[in-house]
Structures are given as C-alpha cells and as structure tokens.
Amino acid sequence: MLEKTDIKLERAVLIGVITKDQDELQAREYLDELEFLTFTAGGEVVKRFKQKMEAPHPKTFIGTGKLQEVLNFIKENEIDTAIFDDELSAAQERNISKILECKVLDRTNLILDIFAQRAQTSYARTQVELAQCEYLLPRLKGMWTHLERQRGGIGMRGPGEREIETDRRIVRDRITLLKDKLKVIDKQQAIQRGNRGHLVRVALVGYTNVGKSTLMNVISNSEVFVEDKLFATLDTTVRKVVIGNLPFLVSDTVGFIRKLPTQLIESFKSTLDEVREADLLLHVVDISHHNFEEQIASVRKILNEIDSGQKPTIMVFNKIDAYEPVPFDEDDLIAVKTKDNYTLEEWKKTWMNKIGDDAIFISALNKENLESFKHRVYDEVRDIHVTRFPYNDFLYPDYIEEEE
Numbered sequence: 001m002l003e004k005t006d007i008k009l010e011r012a013v014l015i016g017v018i019t020k021d022q023d024e025l026q027a028r029e030y031l032d033e034l035e036f037l038t039f040t041a042g043g044e045v046v047k048r049f050k051q052k053m054e055a056p057h058p059k060t061f062i063g064t065g066k067l068q069e070v071l072n073f074i075k076e077n078e079i080d081t082a083i084f085d086d087e088l089s090a091a092q093e094r095n096i097s098k099i100l101e102c103k104v105l106d107r108t109n110l111i112l113d114i115f116a117q118r119a120q121t122s123y124a125r126t127q128v129e130l131a132q133c134e135y136l137l138p139r140l141k142g143m144w145t146h147l148e149r150q151r152g153g154i155g156m157r158g159p160g161e162r163e164i165e166t167d168r169r170i171v172r173d174r175i176t177l178l179k180d181k182l183k184v185i186d187k188q189q190a191i192q193r194g195n196r197g198h199l200v201r202v203a204l205v206g207y208t209n210v211g212k213s214t215l216m217n218v219i220s221n222s223e224v225f226v227e228d229k230l231f232a233t234l235d236t237t238v239r240k241v242v243i244g245n246l247p248f249l250v251s252d253t254v255g256f257i258r259k260l261p262t263q264l265i266e267s268f269k270s271t272l273d274e275v276r277e278a279d280l281l282l283h284v285v286d287i288s289h290h291n292f293e294e295q296i297a298s299v300r301k302i303l304n305e306i307d308s309g310q311k312p313t314i315m316v317f318n319k320i321d322a323y324e325p326v327p328f329d330e331d332d333l334i335a336v337k338t339k340d341n342y343t344l345e346e347w348k349k350t351w352m353n354k355i356g357d358d359a360i361f362i363s364a365l366n367k368e369n370l371e372s373f374k375h376r377v378y379d380e381v382r383d384i385h386v387t388r389f390p391y392n393d394f395l396y397p398d399y400i401e402e403e404e
C-alpha cells in the first residue's frame with residue numbers, strides 16, 4: 001500500500017477511457033499508474049471513472065452523460081481535481097472545465113507538476129519550466145478564466161498562474177529565454193562530458209521506479225536519492241565505477257514512463273544526451289511489476305526516439321526478491337496458465353532466453369546475484385575498452401571474482 005502523510009492531500013477523481021484494443025485489466029493498470037502519479041504529486045484518489053469507447057470524444061474526452069455523473073460526484077464529495085488519463089487538447093480541457101467546475105488536469109499536467117516539484121538544480125528547473133511553457137502556449141486562450149480564483153496545488157506550480165491572463169507573447173519570450181539559458185548550460189555540459197576522457201560510458205536506463213538509483217548506489221558506493229515514488233531522479237548523476245581494475249563511468253538518469261510528454265523529451269534533451277552518448281546501456285526492469293513487459297516496450301520506444309535503440313544493451317531484471325507468480329493449480333483442468341503464473345525459471349525460458357547473456361537477474365536491494373551482474377558488465381566494458389584503446393589493454397587483466 002501507498003504510505004500516507006499527514007499533509008492534507010488534494011482530493012481527486014481519475015477519468016480514463018477503455019478503448020476497444022484494451023481489456024479491463026489493462027485499463028485498471030493504467031489507472032493504477034495514474035493513481036501512483038497523483039499520489040506522487042500530492043493528491044489522494046477518491047474515485048475512478050471509466051468509460052468504454054471506440055476512441056476518446058473529440059470535444060469532451062468522455063461522453064457528456066458520463067461527465068454529468070462525474071460532476072454529481074464532484075459536488076457531493078468535495079473533489080478538488082479531475083485527472084484525465086491522457087493528454088487533453090486545449091478545446092477538450094476548456095469544454096470539460098466548463099462542465100465540471102473544478103480543476104481539470106491531464107496526464108501531462110500531472111507529470112510536469114511532479115517534475116516541477118522534484119527539480120532540484122537550476123538546470124532541471126529550467127528544463128521543466130520550458131516544458132511547462134511549451135505545454136501552456138497552445139492552451140492559453142480562455143484557460144481557467146471562468147474560475148474565480150485558483151487555489152494553487154497540483155498542476156498550478158510554475159508559469160501557469162502568473163502568465164495566464166497575459167499575452168502569449170510573454171510566454172513565447174520566456175520560451176526563447178529559457179532555451180538560450182539551456183543552450184549555455186548545454187555547452188558547459190558538453191565540454192564537461194568531453195573532459196571525462198578515455199573512459200567507457202555506461203548509462204542506466206529504464207522505467208521510473210524500477211531501481212536504477214538503488215543499483216547505481218550499490219555498484220558505486222554512492223548515495224543517490226532513492227524513493228518509492230515516481231521520478232525520484234531528475235538530474236543525471238555520473239560516477240566512476242571500478243570493477244576489477246577497470247574504471248568506467250556510470251550515469252543514473254531520469255526514468256521513463258508510458259506517454260512521456262513530448263515537451264519533456266524535448267526539453268530534457270541534454271539530460272538524455274547522457275544516454276545518447278553512452279557506449280553501453282543497462283536497461284533496468286522491475287520484474288516484480290505486473291506490467292513489466294509493457295514498461296520495456298515504452299522504454300524501447302523512447303530510446304528509439306532519441307536514436308539510442310540500437311546501442312549495445314544488457315537487460316537487468318531487478319527486484320527478483322519481490323517477484324511472486326500467481327499460484328497455478330496444475331490439477332485444474334480448465335485453468336489456462338498465463339504469464340501471471342510463470343515462475344522466474346519459466347520466464348527465463350521465454351523470449352528472455354533468446355537474449356542469452358544479455359539478460360541478468362538481480363536484486364539491487366538484497367544484493368542478490370550482483371557478482372554475475374558485475375562480471376557481465378565487466379566483460380562488455382572491457383570489450384569496448386580494448387577496441388577503443390588497444391594499447392591500454394595490458395592494464396586490465398581479467399576480473400577475478402571477489403568475495404562478497
């Protein structure tokens with residue numbers, strides 16, 4: 001269960017559409033994720049609304065009848081916010097706000113808001129503000145104006161409140177300014193990356209909350225912030241790691257998510273440069289997550305979008321300690337075994353078997369199987385290293401297993 005804090009949480013309802021190529025279970029999982037996002041942003045989900053539709057309604061996302069049902073619930077239960085599980089168009093957002101009489105947020109708002117809350121450095125803050133401005137610009141006209149006053153809270157941090165009544169031009173100027181600011185920092189960072197010299201670069205990538213930072217901490221003895229919420233990491237951390245006596249660089253970076261707002265990919269471009277310039281990717285997967293295969297697909301999609309889909313990649317299946325198959329009764333003649341019933345051993349015989357050596361199963365938390373993980377990474381890094389710096393090879397004799 002999610003931990004609850006004493007702070008009064010904003011009360012929210014979630015609204016999702018079940019399209020014909022989704023089943024109930026998948027729809028539930030999408031809303032589970034939206035609930036986790038809401039919780040991370042500081043909200044509490046009071047109720048979920050789902051509607052089966054061919055495709056979202058172009059004007060109101062869900063049907064007007066359903067929207068009326070939501071409105072009644074909102075009135076009766078003092079709901080502050082309605083959160084939609086997709087990006088709403090400017091027109092949809094306007095129409096819905098008029099009907100619902102409460103704050104209307106979409107998935108993109110929510111993710112942007114979490115990023116805004118979590119951005120620590122001025123660099124990350126600039127990147128987030130740029131994404132917020134890009135999101136805001138096409139939605140400026142008429143947004144929120146029917147509401148008397150905004151009370152702040154989720155989705156209201158950042159440029160929203162201040163600039164809504166003013167001209168689009170101001171937002172455009174702000175975008176230009178932020179882009180210029182980022183350009184300067186980008187240049188500095190590119191130089192810094194260049195200065196790192198002749199070391200092989202490895203990047204931890206993966207869906208949010210899979211344990212990238214935890215793994216980073218155990219392999220580099222560092223203390224990167226870890227939390228059981230989404231997007232704990234926004235800024236990239238780079239550490240020098242030594243296995244055997246082979247030094248290389250490992251970077252831990254922002255996690256990915258299904259439907260990551262395009263504005264964010266764009267403005268986090270240079271954070272993602274770390275991935276783009278890596279020699280080897282460690283794609284970390286939370287195998288205990290029911291939807292891990294879909295998470296892998298989302299991550300691959302984003303990797304392709306940033307031209308990194310073809311890089312050498314080791315799949316690191318993490319959290320094996322938490323993996324639990326749904327028990328399957330072999331004597332039950334009717335029941336059909338599904339993936340939910342697979343044991344870890346059965347999983348290993350699926351497509352995972354085909355990637356052979358490039359699949360490693362660990363628990364970063366319990367430090368299970370870390371030696372073979374290190375071995376595998378060592379071999380790969382060493383291969384890259386000797387191809388790149390052939391005369392340096394003698395410095396790095398083969399890695400001999402250490403006592404744990």
Ligand SMILES: Nc1nc2c(ncn2[C@@H]2O[C@H](COP(=O)(O)OP(=O)(O)OP(=O)(O)O)[C@@H](O)[C@H]2O)c(=O)[nH]1
Nearest residue numbers: 209210211212213214227228231232233255364365
């Ligand atoms: N059971 C279990 N939990 C783990 C393991 N590794 C990490 N966790 C937990 O998973 C949660 C997320 O871990 P992080 O290391 O912050 O994950 P991350 O991938 O860096 O997440 P973001 O930075 O938010 O993208 C934390 O509560 C960790 O303690 C593991 O091997 N087993």
Ligand SMILES: [Mg+2]
Nearest residue numbers: 212213232233
């Ligand atoms: Mg992290």
